[in-house]
Amino acid sequence: MTAPGDFPRRSFVARKLDEAGAGFGSLGDAAVALDFGDSAAEAETARRLGLADLSPLPRTGFKGAGAVEWLAGQGVEVPAESNRAARQSGGELAARLAPGEVLVLGAPEAEADGLPAALEAAWAAEPLPPGTPRGFPLPRRDSHAWFLVSGSEAAAMFAKLCGVDLRPDKFPNLSIAQTSVARVSAIVVRDDRGGTLAYHLLTDSASAEYLWDCLLDAMVEFEGRPVGLAAVRALGDG
Amino acid sequence: MKIMPCPLNGPRNISEFACSGEVAEMPEPNRTGDEDWADFIWMSNNTAGVVREWWCHVPTNYWFIAERDTVTDEILKTYPAGKVFTARRDFQGRDEGP
């Protein structure tokens, strides 16, 4: 049996997951909630309204002069417009938050560290001081908790927490809203999975437990529940 | 609730923003007399009419400039701060020439 305490790196909501009866598995250097007892039923829940914690998954960010050009040089497809995301060949997302800032999210399907870790290693490997500006890495795995809200009721649920219109016909796939969710600053990235409406929600890691509770409370009227990574991966399979 | 069109994030509820007052270029500190400096620091024009104001989109900490009519509270246009502050600013020391 894997438990969050087996690893020095822990999700910001590890206790909430544990209390909800999560079954954990290892993913890289942390434990991730794979399911809550019934991954098949959770896959159904995830199609209606599910909340998954992806905080242990790899992610990174780069910001500052030259960041976008350097990422492009590393083979990352960076969207031309701010507040748009582009899918990478390995299933990762490159989310452009500002003209000079990109957030890179690992693929929920991936087992290893993947692109985010590779980028961080490539950035660190270059000699200092840098010859050309290439931005600076941001500790996105620690600054932000990462949740995935999925299912047909996701937009209606978000309408209880967020003043931005996230309905699917108004907020196209791979759009980004940097806004306030339940009064906490958040990054919302729409990323439908296997035809199911889904949003990545990245938010202040210190507020993770608070926001987890807010989300579950807002989900009650739609019978939404926490789901594990297995259910998220099942969505991706269509 | 008013809508503020953010140059980075598009139209948003104004509760997502913080206003930091009128845009005023700082005079060269070491070339400005006490009275003019005090006037710059402590006095506000409180213009009735169109003013340029600093606004910050709080979730992204993005600063931009809005032109707002303080009489009608109409926001006329918004743009990145780089449109006004186009070049690096350096300050002159007390002993350097102008």
Next chain:
Amino acid sequence: MRAGSNRLPAPAGLLVDRERPVSFAWEGARYWGLAGDTLASALAANGEWILSRSFKYHRPRGVLTMAGQDANTLVQLKGEPNVPADRLPISEDLEAWGQNYSGSLKRDRNAVLARLSRFMPVGFYYRAFYRPRGIWQAFWEPIVRRSTGLGKVDRATPHGHFDKAYGFCDLAVIGGGPAGLSTALAAAGAGAEVLLVEENPVLGGSLAYARFDAEGTLAAARREALVAEVEADPKIEVMTGAVCNGWFADNWLPVIRGNRLTKVRAKEVVLATGSIEQPAIFRNNDLPGVMQGSAAQRLIRLYGVRPGRRAVVLAGDDDGYGVALDLAEAGVEVAAVVDPRPEPAPSALTEAVAGQGIEVLAGHCVAEALAGPGNRHVRGAFVSRLDGQGGAVPGGSSIACDLLCMSTGYMPTYQLALQAGAKLGCDDAGAHFSITGLPDHLRLAGSVAGATDLEAALAEGRRAGLRAAKALGLKAGSEPEVPADKGQAGANHPWPIFPHARGKDFVDFDEDLQVKDIVNAVADGYCEIELVKRFSTVGMGPSQGRHSALATARLVARATGRSVAETGVTAARPPFTGEKLGVLAGRGFEPERLTAMHHRHLEQGAQMMTAGLWWRPAYYGTKDRREDCIREEVLAVRRNVAMIDVSTLGGLEVRGPDAAEFLNRVYTFAYAKQPLGRSRYVLMTNDAGTVIDDGVACRFRDGHFYVTATTGGVDRVYRTMLWWNAQWRLDVDIANVTAATAGVNIAGPNARAVLAPLVEGADLSAEAFPYMGLREASVAGIPARLLRVGFVGELGYEVHVPASFGEALWDRLLEAGKPHGMTPFGVEAQRVLRLEKGHIIIGQDSDAMTTPDEVDMAWAIAKKKPFFVGGRSIELRRRHPSKRKLVGFTLEGADAPLPQESNLVLRNGEMVGFVTSVTRSPTLETVIGLAYTAADEAEEGAPLRIKLTSGRMVEGRVVPPHFYDPDNQRQEM
């Protein structure tokens, strides 16, 4: 009969289900009604007409509008006062009572107050009760409070569940009457996404209850067709039973349905809010059984309830004739139609009334409603002839009736439009209204815009819908012709006010105000409508002037020789109808931030405290041992070793070629030559030279500083830094990594012994890693930054790691400290420790005017920099030296009293400063503190006189603020 003796046969009763009887309790007795009934309609069906007692005179009150818009029908539920009975659905568990009576609703002992009304002239609140001094609070107030008011609040009421949501649409249509329905259809037809908000349980507005033709079939047919079309349209979302309670900037609409508030953002808005029928004014116009014509129609058509047996209709317009026809059709004997118009123009409706043989008394008014015993119901109408000026000629005749309907005109439901900044205009002669000056993206349709004719309202709705669609950038067809409004000329009677010498001619039912009260307010000099309102309280009751604003404007206009338009109405402000505080509170979002070690603190018995949004451990132990716990934690740091969670400390990465130049500009000290691997104090002043934050700058590389900021200040510091660089455009990037970083400070003489075994990649010896040094290393296998800092004044290391490792770090450190007896310490002990060292906390020991000089920080100001924020102002302020200074002080003696923060420092009775921090030092065993005192009395040894909270004076002595280890030997070990 279960449905009630006044129940009419089908098809009357659109809303009620005759197959589903429902019983409910009223005033302690059980009654039967039908599913779909409101409390008011069900009681009416049972012949119960009194719903409450009036605010001031305790007069019986009953149905007035049946629209949920008046104060007459406010009833008391278990745990909820002031619920409109004509909106409240009945149910088996409903228990309701009337309000504002003493004894029983039907026999109220306080009804005698009405006889005292001549001793309670308008504005008497402001004139009586105040002499002799103090008598109001001591004597009058309890009496007045007992005998006036509305419902009672039950403090044992359990919490309800309320919530909020955001809503979005292209077009919001407020009002689901004929104009609103046709607006919605036209806009949706052009492709707009429409939200249709309707206050009532069903769509249709006046089509659901009013009469538009002699045959009485037009409304139902029109309604059925329009509603079916709306319900079939997927682009239209219908919210019934929902009220839009305000208009806010950029079409932000609070829509309340049940316990949920939806904050709707609409790109376009069309107000199809209709109009509100206005009561006529005559003596006893408030008796139960006297109601608006539309109320009688609602009872009949919506609920299948016969409003009376024998009726008199006061008809100032043709709609009154429609009411008469409806009554006759419902089996009510119409004794007379009283029409104040001298010669009403013939129309289909007037002719149909004549055709039925109903007596019409043109050029007459109802001068008085005759009261039955105890004013409990109307028993007749006293009808007088009108003179050429519209006044009643003395004398007349009585007509027996148990129902008196008032149909004399309407006023547009202007509230939302006026909230949006529009102006209400009025043509006095024609008595019709206009609303002008609407903001962009807001339109009107239907009778709120002045349309009174059904066809005109429908066409206007279509036009408004198409215009909204066009504004949305949709392709909309050509606009329809709006037919000439046939009804407008005679829709509203211009002066349905028939004052009576003996009064009780109510202008405002909520506040029991009579005609003379308004006239006397003007006579007392209150000529402006806003002043009349405040003096007389007209329009201040629950119905907020919906039924009194027009009559008041007319009375004030006549008394001041102005027009109604010149007089105007009082400002319209949200909310439109009463709303519960629960709805406003809704689901409250109160973010809170936890450090990675939060649960460990709880497990270790910490008492938590807030620091901004953060939770931090105050001390570890039970509350009853608070002082002991803090003392033990302090001594553990001084004598052994202890550790504290410092994750909430702000952290900023400042990177780029101009990083040092940037810090030089935003902080007072100099950073260009700061060596790598060293940290340096940072002090931030604002551009006025006031200290606003501090921390340390850690230089890892030439172009890379890690800067700490205060817990409460970091977000503002970060934002301010970005703001400055938006203007300076230096080549530097700033990132706020506060939440990304967890931190622990291990402090005490044994700190090195605890930490060293865990560290790989750094030598912790004093020579290799001196005070203010910093290293990157691994602590228990976790990548960490180590900072040697001395906030608490002992040998200490701050260990900063990525936040998701924070809990593991805490565990490993605690484990490593076990052999040394290491314990955690909290914020309270830290505050004592730093005070013993004389370190200031910005925000506690400084205020909005504090300069670096006042707090002995001149050493932290670099002298050779060309510029830093605040520098020029500090220089300027030095030419006008401050009169105060922050000093350390002690109170000698083990039994010295402990002053409190903010206690004043006095000299010759004048305030010269105040205490900012104070404690009884466990280490020094004396009272120590920081305080502002007079600058000319700040030298060591000077007296410092503190006025304690008790008022007692105590004298201390000024000492250097470095109470403990002034040579810093311990932190530099």
